[in-house]
Amino acid sequence: LSSHLQHHFSLSSVYSHYFPDTGIPEVTTCHSRSAITVDYIFYSAEKEDVAEKPGAEVALVGGLKLLARLSLLTEQDLWTVNGLPNENNSSDHLPLLAKFRLEL
Structure with a gap:
């Protein structure tokens, strides 16, 4: 069995996961065992509309x-x-x- 999960949905994270000015990671939890990102909001986006660099703003x-x-x-x-x-x-x-807006 593979430990890799794959799908064909074009999903993007609302968060860049790094601060653009410093490259320091954003975290969603911080306690005695760890400080990491474990929570996400994903949404549908076209691949060519998503920023490729960590920390870059996402514009669709x-x-x-x-x-x-x-x-x-x-x-x-x-x-x-x-x-x-x-x-x-x-x-x-x-x-x-x-916060999102659906443009038709």
């Missing part, structure tokens, strides 16, 4: 258009507030939020 032409997203934080940002959960975030995962 036609179809489902990403208008905005809630920013994520770095591991260092989260450790300054003692990781997750903390007094401001009751979950051990950061919330994800995206």
Whole structure:
């Protein structure tokens, strides 16, 4: 059995997974065992409309258009507030939020 999962859907992540200015990874969870991205919002996009470089902004032409997203934080940002959960975030995962427009 292969440990590789494949599909033919053209999906893009709402998040770039790296901060464009620094290349530092965004994280969605940060606790005693790890600080990594394990949560995603995927949406349909044409391959030629998706930014190829990590950290680059995603801009689509036609179809489902990403208008905005809630920013994520770095591991260092989260450790300054003692990781997750903390007094401001009751979950051990950061919330994800995206706003789209469907252009027909």
